[in-house]
Amino acid sequence: MKCRVCKGEAFIKLPAHNAAFCSEHFDAFFLRQITRTIKKYAMLPPAAHVVVALSGGKDSLTTALVLSRLGYKVEALFVDLGIDSGEFSFASRQACEEFCALHTIPLTVYDLRAEFSRGIPEIAKRYPRICALCGMTKRHIMNEYTLTVGAHALATGHTLDDMSASLFANLLRWDLHHLAKGLPVLPSEDGFAKKIKPLALQGEKEIRAFAQLHGLKPVEAVCPYAKEAKFKRYKAMLSELEEKSPGLKRAFYEGYTEQVHRFKEKTARPPRVTCAVCGLPAAASPCTFCRIWRNA
């Protein structure tokens, strides 16, 4: 296989794009793809200030590095969940710190245990749906932080594999609430920062290659609470289909983004109140975050 651009030895073959690239031209191709995604969904104006939610995994590190190289004013936020088991939080934090130091990206660590004298493990004892609670916690902190620093948007490392698997799950259940909000950009609203997913059209294989090419050192520890069996199954199935029909995943998800209006209801949204503790919009006051973490 030869590089599509320079005809040199190929570093990666991308059947979905019917192309192969050497490492240099793959790098350029990858950046061009993200640039197009950002433009297509109006994610960021040039040189915008953006907060990247870092987890220490390859997807969020890639998001931060790409946005930084595309000239955005990137800062990173890591939420230390205080999960000691398997050194999960410690190792993740270290991966983020090393990455940010190397690429001179300012990093803020929000340490749950330092803020509230307890981490996820203490909460896990009381709540059966710990992944949902942890997700809520991270979303709250990231949203609040992004609003506080006045950044244009909060970027997360969700990939095409994540987006297409969620889409599949939501279609299987006809979950209209989530089907209405599956775009890779969620606009800012009063009390909600704009959220963007710059890797939404990039597959695992490309991201893995980019991370390898740039010597990224993502954390290898896995969250001891993680149990996403269903989601992993959906991902595996779509990847199996992708094998036989390269480009299927992207056509599925990108096609959906053109059709998302079909899932939006004309009806009014449920009313929101303002949380008396944090001042952010919520379904009830105090909001779940303040109730759980601030004992409000």
Add this chain to the structure above:
Amino acid sequence: MKCRVCKGEAFIKLPAHNAAFCSEHFDAFFLRQITRTIKKYAMLPPAAHVVVALSGGKDSLTTALVLSRLGYKVEALFVDLGIDSGEFSFASRQACEEFCALHTIPLTVYDLRAEFSRGIPEIAKRYPRICALCGMTKRHIMNEYTLTVGAHALATGHTLDDMSASLFANLLRWDLHHLAKGLPVLPSEDGFAKKIKPLALQGEKEIRAFAQLHGLKPVEAVCPYAKEAKFKRYKAMLSELEEKSPGLKRAFYEGYTEQVHRFKEKTARPPRVTCAVCGLPAAASPCTFCRIWRNA
């Protein structure tokens, strides 16, 4: 496992319904299910005259037997495609003839070779997309026949497995044309008979059990032209998901039937003309059927 009704030994376990039944009560359950489907989608008024498209397979034989037992005036139509290889058409025809004789259901055989001096194999030489052409041929004949005898509807044996796999395929491609028409009932229009799929909410396992219970002898020969690899893969995947989450397939397809309006366009349909040969509506005159089979 005990029968949900009589507590006798269970003949079948249906995890999707969280139930098990002895053979007698499974039979009653199965008929009740079809009755509900017919009612839910307004398929047939009581005692209506219905043409069942028989192929010789277990699904179409089951459809004919169930509708007959539910008191409809059933007649069957078999299209002999003239596929000699592996005795496919011969064996299928024989299975239909035996079934109809045993259950006193009037059978009409439409023999392509008798009508047009050639069958599918002769056509197959000229056309690469033979499955599409064969489908068009069967649909044309069945529609014309149903209109001619003035039946209320044409029933086909499509199952939940067929419907959910088609739905999945159409969603993967966001094929809006087919997503708009995926209901188990298509209303009659000028030149188009009403089409119904009474087994649309029944899974393979139930249908297989019903066929076994009633000693149906479906044809075992497989069409030598069949190559539905993709469709089979989708079916297998959904069945794998169903294993882990009983009822998933039905929730997926039934959920879609509640949401189908989202895929219907407000725009006008493309204009239709009347075929000068057969007098039925078509995209152009002569219609594809008359062009191919009647050399029009």
